[in-house]
Amino acid sequence: MPNRAEALEWEGDSDPPLRTAIIDAALAIADEERLGAVSVRRVADRIGRRPMSLYSHVPSKHGLIALMFDRVSAEMLVPEPLPDSGRELLHLVATRAFETYVAHPWMLHAFGHRPPPGPNQMRRGEQSAGAVRALGVTPRDAWTALSIVHEWTMGHALHVVTLREDPALAGVVEQADLTELPEMARAHAAHTARSVQEQFERALTLVVDGIEEGLT
Numbered sequence: 053m054p055n056r057a058e059a060l061e062w063e064g065d066s067d068p069p070l071r072t073a074i075i076d077a078a079l080a081i082a083d084e085e086r087l088g089a090v091s092v093r094r095v096a097d098r099i100g101r102r103p104m105s106l107y108s109h110v111p112s113k114h115g116l117i118a119l120m121f122d123r124v125s126a127e128m129l130v131p132e133p134l135p136d137s138g139r140e141l142l143h144l145v146a147t148r149a150f151e152t153y154v155a156h157p158w159m160l161h162a163f164g165h166r167p168p169p170g171p172n173q174m175r176r177g178e179q180s181a182g183a184v185r186a187l188g189v190t191p192r193d194a195w196t197a198l199s200i201v202h203e204w205t206m207g208h209a210l211h212v213v214t215l216r217e218d219p220a221l222a223g224v225v226e227q228a229d230l231t232e233l234p235e236m237a238r239a240h241a242a243h244t245a246r247s248v249q250e251q252f253e254r255a256l257t258l259v260v261d262g263i264e265e266g267l268t
Contacts, residue, residue, distance in 0.1 A: 060111060060115050060118060060119070060168065062122060062171050063075070063119060063122070063123060070099075070101075070109055071110070073099050074095055074099065074106055074109055074110055074116070075110075075116070075119050075120060075123055077095045077098040077099050078090050078095050078116055078117075078119075078120050079120055079123065079124065079156075080098070081094055081098065082156070082158040083156060083158070086157070086158050086161070087158035087161050087162055090113070090120075092106050092107070092110070092116070095116070114165060114167070117162055117165050117167055118168055118170060119170070120162070121159060121162050121167045121170070121173070122167070122169075122170025122171065122172045122173055123172070124152060124156050124159060125152075125170065125172040125173045125176055126172040127151075127152045127155075128145075128148045128149045128152045128172075128176050129148070129172065129175055129176055129179065130145060130148060130179055134179065134182070137186065138182075138183050138184065138185065138186025138187030138188065139187055139264065141179070141182065141183035141186060142180070142183035142201060142260055142263075143256060143260060145179055145180050145183055145201070146201050146204075146205045146256055146259075147252075147256070149176075149202075149205050149206075149209075150205050150208060150256075153205070153209035153210075154209050154212055157209075157213040157217070160206060160210050160213065177198075180198050180202070181194060181198065184197040184198060184263070187260075187264060188264070188268035189263065189267045189268055190267070190268075196267065197263045197267050200263060201259060201260075201263070204259055208252060208255065212248055212252075
């Protein structure tokens with residue numbers, strides 16, 4: 053858990069090259085070996101520096117994780133100009149988040165470190181809030197709508213990543229005898245006939261349909 057007194061300077065255009073290199077190295081380690089492999093010592097070894105020399109650029113491991121998380125959160129931002137349709141924008145917000153989590157699975161575990169929200173995360177939140185407002189969701193229910201989309205997207209990404217990292221899990225149903233479970237067999241066959249992206253798109257459409265019908 054980050055120290056509340058820890059002063060964290062977010063990335064900017066004038067960042068020293070070493071600070072940028074530290075974050076780049078940490079991201080590479082996390083993408084290659086998961087978040088648990090990231091440490092100040094590992095990063096220092098990767099960029100050829102002494103560990104103590106890094107602390108003048110990143111305050112701690114927790115601070116480093118926060119900087120990593122916010123850096124990659126930029127990939128979730130929907131490029132300007134944003135679409136006028138709240139439904140289209142909400143779809144894009146969720147899709148970009150899903151694709152980012154699947155590309156960088158360590159982010160799903162980084163939430164456990166409770167990184168303080170950085171500027172890219174705040175911009176993403178603003179885009180999400182703007183999407184549900186444009187969809188017609190009242191301020192009273194806006195946070196509920198945001199939670200539904202955010203938590204469902206994270207959960208779906210975690211499911212995809214888990215099956216990808218442990219292929220044996222994906223074969224559990226295929227190896228089971230479903231002769232006496234015809235409804236399950238039919239549903240599973242139809243589900244697996246779709247690609248991961250198609251499965252996501254179909255489910256997301258239903259999620260947004262539900263928000264539009266129930267909260268507007």
